[in-house]
Amino acid sequence: MRTSIATVSLSGSLTEKLTAASRAGFDGVEIFENDLLASPLTPEEIRARCADLGLTIDLYQPMRDIEAVPEDEFARNLRRARHKFELMNRLGADTVLVCSSVSPLAADDDALAAEQLARLADLAQDFGIRVAYEALAWGRHVSTYDHAWHIVETAGHPALGTCLDSFHILSRGSDPKDIEGIADIPGEKIFFLQLADAPLLAMDVLQWSRHYRCFPGQGGFDVAGLVRSVLHTGYDGPLSLEIFNDVFRQAEAGPTAVDARRSLLVLQETVGIAAPPASVAPTGIAFAELVTPDAEPLSAVLGALGFARTARHRSKPVDLWQQGEARLLVNTGTAVRRDGTGLAAIGLESPDPTAAARRAEALLAPVLPRRRAPEDAQLDAVLAPDGTELFFCATDRPELPNWRADFEDIAQAPAPGHAARIDHLALTQPWHHFDEAALFHRSVLGLHAQESVDVADPYGLMRSRAVTTDDGSVRIALTVGAAPTDDTVHAQHIALATDDVVAAARRFAEAGGRLLPIPANYYDDLAARYEFTDGELETYRELGILYDRDAHGEFRHCYTPTIGRVFFELVQRDGGYRGYGAQNAPVRLAAQHAVRRLTGG
Ligand SMILES: O=C(O)c1ccc(O)c(O)c1
């Protein structure tokens, strides 16, 4: 189906919006009146620009407060409409959106609304234009799609149809029976379909709509269910995104438009009208790659954690550090980013690396070159929205290209240490890519997104959302700070799983490592909340181990100092604990801020 996006969904000038929509592969746009008013281009120039960019103008919008008003007011509305229809002819736009009136002048009179909309449609018809009447959820008298349709049906005018907008419909209730009435609307009378999702918030619907809409799949509405119902009517117009969102308004239009298109591709797949290559869920973490301009501090911490340097890349300054199944690459190459130590790449074990990359590409993920140097193994890799490189790996499968083959052993694999494998990775997202990141990891990588949690930070608020495989073999916590990120505290981290966090913490301390100190008040509170065996709490207090519990089991964890933009966590999960210690995160963040103040970092 054709895809379209409202210019209000993207930031920038009209030209920037159109360019972004075209580059992301949209077929058309809804032009928002304000974008046109603010543009230095004439309507003819906008029309030509769209044509050059391969975009049709699918809708001009909105016209407000038209219907069910006293006759003299309606005469003024028709005059206004004539001006807009002339403009639309210059633009080459053939459908106008009329939203249900919010004016105090409007009467609660369906017959009058129908009669006046029919007269508006008559005028529109003279210009070759169709009128799509949409119920705003906060409309004065008309606020539901079935009410708007009833008025359109009563008017019985061929140039008058309805516009369905998933936000206005689903914000009022998303029980399947709430959308049953869509089946009663003939498909050819649905002149337009606007799609938006939103997080489930209990707030005023107008504010919710104007500030919190997001792309389908990023919120809590069953947008796919609604689209199925609409397609069932025979509707064959565009699937058009109309997103009012404070973050997208500020973010760069190019990436937002790609995020938008991806959401529609996934939606089309969900409703069965598109079939991108099937998703191939990863089965484990092959490695995490750190880049650093100075390997010394990192090597000291890795050594204290029990990692050994086991292999070296054949052609690049990259070392493999290993402990159990946990593999870390430390890259000191000149080609790497020089803005400090950080997590640059993740290797995901994939049952079919090439198929995984093909799906990623179909869902508009930037694909990286398969081979960086002639002697390297050919590896499938894509770029995540935060710039992390994701490699699809087949470790120890001789029939497939293997990243490990690029490394030459320099030592025996170390004796099994306390940290057996990578439990999870926490990736800090740029503030304007958080919703995009969750959709990306879900749709491109086939992970499941958990609920987003808010975590108090002494200087702001952190949001965190985990994306995981069903069996927990891959767990990634996507996090974002409220303010432009403070990288030293809102750092990425690598959590290492151990079955004895006390032993691992002691080993780290004995090897010269210093764990993040946790305030005594925290342990006093733990003592109030839980009963511990003799001496247990004292051990945690001494080492800086935090404790949490959920319906399934227990969690014990502690933290290393931050190096550049990354730190390590040792975690012990028992009895099927599912979380990440979010309960303790405010204490951890405060402790990291305190360390940073002390060290003047
Ligand atoms: O918020 C609004 O005013 C508004 C305008 C046009 C729309 O299509 C819509 O869904 C909302």
Ligand SMILES: [Mg+2]
């Ligand atoms: Mg709308």
